[in-house]
Each structure stands twice: as C-alpha cells, then as structure tokens.
Amino acid sequence: MTLGRVLRNGTLTVLAVLWLVPTWLLVVNALVPAGSYSGSPHWLPRDFGLFDNMSQAWDRARLGPAFGNSLLYAVVSALAAVAVATLAAFATIVMPVKRQVLWFWVIYSGTLLPLQVFIRPLFLSYAETSLYDTQIGLVLIYTAIAVPFAFFVMRNYALTLPREVVEAARMDGASWWRVFWNIHVPLSRSAMIAVFVFQFVAVWNDLMFGITLTTSRNIRPVMAALADLQGNYSNVGPPIVLAGALLVSLPTLVLFFSAQRFFISSLKMHH
Amino acid sequence: MSTPTTDRRAPAVGAGPSAPTDGARRPPATHAWRGRRERLTAGAFMAPSVVLVALFLLAPFVWTVHRSFFSDTRTTPFSWFDNYALFASDPALSRSVQNTLMWVVGTVVLPFVLGLAIACMTDAGRFSRLARLCVVLPYALSGSAVAVVWNFMLTADGAVNQVLTGLNLDSLAHGWLLTWPGNTVVMILANAWQATGVAVILFLVGLQSIPPETLEAGALDGAGSWQRFRHIVLPQLRPVSIIVIGMSLVNGLKSFDLIWVLTQGGPGRATETLAVSMYNETFLELRPGAGAAIAVVLTVIVLAASWLYLRRQLDVKGV
Numbered sequence: 001m002t003l004g005r006v007l008r009n010g011t012l013t014v015l016a017v018l019w020l021v022p023t024w025l026l027v028v029n030a031l032v033p034a035g036s037y038s039g040s041p042h043w044l045p046r047d048f049g050l051f052d053n054m055s056q057a058w059d060r061a062r063l064g065p066a067f068g069n070s071l072l073y074a075v076v077s078a079l080a081a082v083a084v085a086t087l088a089a090f091a092t093i094v095m096p097v098k099r100q101v102l103w104f105w106v107i108y109s110g111t112l113l114p115l116q117v118f119i120r121p122l123f124l125s126y127a128e129t130s131l132y133d134t135q136i137g138l139v140l141i142y143t144a145i146a147v148p149f150a151f152f153v154m155r156n157y158a159l160t161l162p163r164e165v166v167e168a169a170r171m172d173g174a175s176w177w178r179v180f181w182n183i184h185v186p187l188s189r190s191a192m193i194a195v196f197v198f199q200f201v202a203v204w205n206d207l208m209f210g211i212t213l214t215t216s217r218n219i220r221p222v223m224a225a226l227a228d229l230q231g232n233y234s235n236v237g238p239p240i241v242l243a244g245a246l247l248v249s250l251p252t253l254v255l256f257f258s259a260q261r262f263f264i265s266s267l268k269m270h271h
Numbered sequence: 272m273s274t275p276t277t278d279r280r281a282p283a284v285g286a287g288p289s290a291p292t293d294g295a296r297r298p299p300a301t302h303a304w305r306g307r308r309e310r311l312t313a314g315a316f317m318a319p320s321v322v323l324v325a326l327f328l329l330a331p332f333v334w335t336v337h338r339s340f341f342s343d344t345r346t347t348p349f350s351w352f353d354n355y356a357l358f359a360s361d362p363a364l365s366r367s368v369q370n371t372l373m374w375v376v377g378t379v380v381l382p383f384v385l386g387l388a389i390a391c392m393t394d395a396g397r398f399s400r401l402a403r404l405c406v407v408l409p410y411a412l413s414g415s416a417v418a419v420v421w422n423f424m425l426t427a428d429g430a431v432n433q434v435l436t437g438l439n440l441d442s443l444a445h446g447w448l449l450t451w452p453g454n455t456v457v458m459i460l461a462n463a464w465q466a467t468g469v470a471v472i473l474f475l476v477g478l479q480s481i482p483p484e485t486l487e488a489g490a491l492d493g494a495g496s497w498q499r500f501r502h503i504v505l506p507q508l509r510p511v512s513i514i515v516i517g518m519s520l521v522n523g524l525k526s527f528d529l530i531w532v533l534t535q536g537g538p539g540r541a542t543e544t545l546a547v548s549m550y551n552e553t554f555l556e557l558r559p560g561a562g563a564a565i566a567v568v569l570t571v572i573v574l575a576a577s578w579l580y581l582r583r584q585l586d587v588k589g590v
Contacts, residue, residue, distance in 0.1 A: 004496070008392050009398070011388075011392065012389070012392050012393065012398075012399070012402045013402070015385070015388075015389060015402070015406065016401070016402035016405040016406065017405075019405045019406045019408075019409070019464065019467075020405045021430075022409070022420050022421065022424055022430075022464065023405070023408055023409065023420075025420075025423065025424070025430050026420050026423070029423065039428060040428055040433050041423065041429065041430040041433055084319040084320050084323065085320060087316045087317070087319065087320070088316060088317045088319070088320035088321070090316060091313045091314075091316035091317045092317065095309065095312070095313040095316065096309060096313070097310070097313045097317075098310070103317060103321070106321055106324065106325070106329075107317075107320050107321060107324050109324075109328075109329065110324045110328035110329065112573065112574055112577050112581075113328065113332055113570055113573070113574075114524070114525050114546065114566070114569050114570055114573050115525070115527075116527075116545075116546055116549040116550065116565070116566040116569055117331070117332050117335050117566040117567070117569070117570050118327070118328055118331040118332065118335070119331075119550070119553070120331075120335065120338070120553050120554075120559055120562065120563070121330070121331035121334040121335060121338075122327070122331055123554075125331075140323075140327065141327055143323060144323040144324060144326070144327030144328055145327070145328070147320050147323050147324055148324060148328075151320055176309075176312050176313075176316070177312075180316070204413070205413035205414065205415070205528075207413075207414065207415050207527070207528040207531065207532070208527055208528070208531075208550075211531075212554070223413055223415040223528070226415050226416065226419065226532075227415055227531070227532045230415075230418065230419050230422065230532055233422065233426075238423055241419055241423075242419065242420070242423060244419075245412075245415075245416040245419040245420065246416075248413070248415075248416060249411070249412050249413065249416045252411050252412070252413065253411045253412075256410075256411035257411070
C-alpha cells in the first residue's frame with residue numbers, strides 16, 4: 001500500500017464515521033424505550049423499544065392521520081403532475097405549436113421562484129374559497145408546484161425520442177390523442193417513473209405549505225405533524241421524537257434505495 | 272376514439288364552408304381549418320399545465336410583487352419603495368441578510384468541496400461503496416427530519432455536549448443554538464450533512480462520463496495522479512461543477528424547513544435567513560407588505576443564482 005492510498009483511506013474513514021454518527025444516534029436512541037431514557041444520548045443499543053416508540057408517536061402525537069394524508073397528497077399530486085406535464089411536453093415538442101419558447105417559459109418559470117413568493121396570496125385566496133384546511137386544496141397546490149419541473153424533465157426527454165414513428169403514425173391518419181397514448185406514453189415510461197419518484201419525495205418532504213394552508217390534525221401532512229412533535233420535545237422525550245422522525249422518513253428511504261436508478265437518471269435528465 | 276378536442280371542434284365545423292373530414296388526407300381547400308384544429312388540439316394538451324401554473328404560481332407571484340409596494344398601515348396606501356427601505360433600517364432584516372450570505376457561502380463551498388473529494392476518493396471497491404453510502408444516506412431524509420436529528424445532537428443535554436464533556440472539554444460545551452453566529456454556523460453544517468450526498472452522486476455521474484482512454488493517455492505521457500486530476504479530470508467536470516454550485520446556491524437560499532424546525536428563526540430572530548424572515552414578517556409579525564418585499568428580493572437573488580446554471584443548460588438544449 002502506498003502512502004497516498006493510506007492517506008486516502010484514512011480521510012475516507014474519518015469522513016464516513018463523521019457522517020454516520022448522527023444517523024447512528026438517530027437509530028440507537030429511537031430504539032431506547034421511552035421510559036428508560038436516562039436524559040443523555042445512548043451510544044449503544046440495549047433494549048428494543050422501537051415499535052413501542054413508533055406507535056406512541058403514531059397515536060399520541062397523531063402522526064397516524066398525517067401519514068395517511070401525506071400518502072394521499074404525494075401519490076395523487078405526483079401522478080397528476082406527471083400526466084399533465086407529459087401532455088404539455090408532448091404538445092410543445094411533437095405537435096406543431098407556435099411560440100414554443102413562450103409556452104416553455106410560462107410553464108417552466110414556476111420552478112424558478114421561491115415558495116415564499118406564493119404563500120400569502122395562496123393563504124388568502126384559500127381562506128376566501130374555502131379551500132383552506134382541505135385535502136383538495138393541498139392536492140391542488142402540490143400538483144401545481146410539481147408541474148414546472150415535471151414538464152422540464154418530460155420535455156427534455158421528448159426531445160430525445162425519434163420523430164419518425166410519430167410522423168408515420170400521423171401519415172396513417174392516427175389522431176394526436178392516439179399518437180400520444182399509444183406511442184408517446186409507452187416510450188416515455190421510464191422518464192415518467194423518474195419524475196413520479198422525484199415529485200413524490202418533494203411533496204412528502206414539504207413543510208411550508210403544510211403549516212400554512214392547514215390547521216387541523218386530520219388534514220395536515222406528515223412533516224407539519226413532525227414539526228409539531230419536535231415542538232413538544234421536552235414533554236414527549238427524545239426517543240419518541242426520534243422514532244417519529246425515523247417513521248416519517250421510511251417511505252422516502254425505501255423509495256430512494258429501491259428506485260436509486262430512477263433518482264440518478266432523473267438527476268441526469270434535469271441537467 | 273375520443274379526443275379531448277371533440278367539443279372544441281364543433282364551432283369550427285358549423286362556421287366553415289367545408290367541414291374538415293377525419294384523417295390526414297384532406298383537400299387543400301381545408302388547409303387553414305386543419306391548422307386551426309391542430310392548434311386547438313395542442314392548446315387542449317397544454318391547457319391543464321398552463322392553467323395550474325398561471326393560477327397557483329404566476330398569479331400569486333404578481334400579487335406579491337404588487338403588495339410589496341403598499342405599506343402595512345391600516346389603510347395600506349401606495350408607498351413606493353418604503354418596504355424595501357426596511358432592509359436598511361430594520362436590524363432584524365440586516366441580520367437576516369448577513370445570515371443569508373453565510374448560508375450561501377456555506378451551502379456552496381461545503382457540499383462542493385466535500386462532494387468532489389468523496390466522489391474522487393472512492394472507487395469501485397467494497398469499502399469505498401460503504402463509505403459513500405454513509406454520506407449519501409442523509410440525502411434521503413427530509414429537512415424536518417434532519418432538524419430533529421440535529422436538535423438531538425445540539426441541545427444542551429445533546430450528543431455534542433456529551434462528547435465534549437466526556438473528553439474533558441467542558442468549557443467548549445454550550446447551548447449551540449443560542450448564540451449568534453455559532454447557531455447559524457452549526458445549522459449550515461447540519462445542512463451540509465444532508466446536502467453533500469447529492470453532490471457526491473452528481474460528481475460520480477460526471478466522473479463516469481470521462482473516457483478512461485484520456486486518463487490512460489495522460490498516465491502514458493508521465494503525468495502524476497495530481498497532474499491527471501488537475502489537467503484532465505477537473506476540466507471535464509466543469510459542467511457538473513456548475514450544476515452542483517448552482518443547485519446548492521439555490522437550495523441554500525430557499526432553505527426553510529431546517530431553520531424553522533430547529534429555531535423558528537430565533538432566539539430573538541437571530542438565525543433568520545430571508546426565506547424565514549419572509550414567513551415571520553407575514554404570518555407572525557403581521558406585516559405582509561414587509562414580507563412581500565422580502566419575498567421579492569429573495570426572488571431576484573434566486574433568479575440571478577439560477578441564471579448561473581440555466582444559461583449553460585439552455586444554450587445546450589437550444590430552447
């Protein structure tokens with residue numbers, strides 16, 4: 001082993017251990033039974049109280065309903081955004097549309113703006129139209145916020161698809177809808193899955209719309225519930241809060257590692 | 272076959288001298304009608320996206336810009352740039368600007384340097400893959416979950432103070448989130464803990480796209496490993512680097528969840544960045560005009576930062 005190699009592996013080990021410590025403490029202390037937590041962090045697992053802590057977070061801190069809500073918001077919004085964005089991408093790339101650049105910017109511009117710039121007008125008009133604190137209200141804003149980026153990825157993907165198939169189908173008299181459904185969608189499937197995964201995670205992880213546009217416990221999404229649980233840190237105790245954080249991260253962790261391929265391909269497509 | 276354009280076609284059929292027939296082979300006289308029908312179909316395909324974005328994103332944006340020119344007194348008269356002048360006069364806002372600058376530097380430098388180093392140091396070996404996994408893992412957590420983890424690390428009886436006490440460094444142990452600028456620095460570190468993972472992934476993708484022949488050729492010409500890195504690898508990573516910098520920059524400017532869950536911008540508004548200040552001014556201090564002005568300033572900065580990597584991207588894609 002050369003000196004360079006030793007140095008490299010040493011640095012790498014230090015970095016990996018540094019990175020692992022918070023993750024390790026999260027898991028170990030979420031395992032400690034809430035009753036026997038001594039007041040200072042545990043470094044080694046002893047008793048196994050994880051499921052008990054999780055169920056306490058689920059019931060007492062009301063993560064349960066929030067979990068179901070977020071599942072609904074993330075699945076429905078991500079699906080809707082993928083569908084709507086694929087249609088628009090098909091129109092701007094495959095169909096003969098005038099002012100393509102204009103339409104691109106109209107749809108894409110939404111992803112460049114920070115969320116802060118939308119939040120108060122949305123809050124006011126939601127209150128006005130009784131969309132405030134409703135599931136449909138959250139699904140709508142999550143879909144809208146997901147569309148620009150989904151459109152961007154689907155559009156870039158559509159640029160790479162061969163035009164000949166579409167032209168042949170059109171010559172044979174197929175309608176645009178038929179071309180879209182029978183040719184474009186099957187060809188775009190992998191990009192659509194990547195966008196779905198990406199947007200599912202984005203909606204699942206959102207906090208700001210959750211705390212601004214909802215108030216009741218059976219409407220709010222999961223990150224708003226977690227923030228609430230964290231606010232009760234000293235009452236509930238660290239093991240239950242950490243178990244709660246672990247619980248709400250499970251869906252994205254599972255998605256991330258089972259769909260890593262799609263994650264990376266969507267990152268590649270983004271750029 | 273039902274198309275979304277069926278009902279939209281009806282008026283055109285009624286008004287026209289020759290109703291467009293189905294199919295692509297139509298007489299030349301109906302050419303204009305065909306073009307119009309195609310445009311309507313394309314419009315129907317784009318309409319859901321355009322309506323959603325215009326209604327939920329662009330209209331609120333215009334509303335906020337408009338609101339930023341009206342003061343927060345009861346009658347809300349037009350007040351030109353008074354809300355923007357708050358940046359000069361309000362000490363909480365100046366602190367917020369300072370913090371935002373610290374965040375921008377921290378979120379650009381740390382993930383970039385660490386991500387590049389880790390991506391270059393790891394190879395295909397098993398140990399390397401394990402080390403990489405440790406770094407990438409936090410990327411799968413949400414900002415709120417990261418805040419919960421780091422609160423556990425940083426509170427008075429948290430893990431960091433426990434370690435310091437264990438090493439007989441009691442004097443260093445303190446409430447990490449209580450004093451400025453230390454609290455902003457530790458939150459930037461917490462953010463880097465999460466954000467480095469994505470930089471590693473992007474740099475790995477970039478490294479894989481470098482053809483191995485160029486490296487071999489460099490080695491044959493007698494270039495050392497540092498020279499190969501400096502003159503072959505680094506130039507080829509330029510496009511990925513711009514993306515990593517641009518993305519970290521924008522994410523740093525937008526970061527809200529971590530700060531909100533850890534400190535809510537406190538104590539005494541000391542850890543606010545512009546993204547958090549906007550929320551506090553609008554919903555807690557009930558000064559929507561000031562909040563709108565902050566949102567607009569943040570937007571301008573984010574757009575300028577996005578331009579950094581968008582310009583390149585749009586050149587390539589040729590929009």
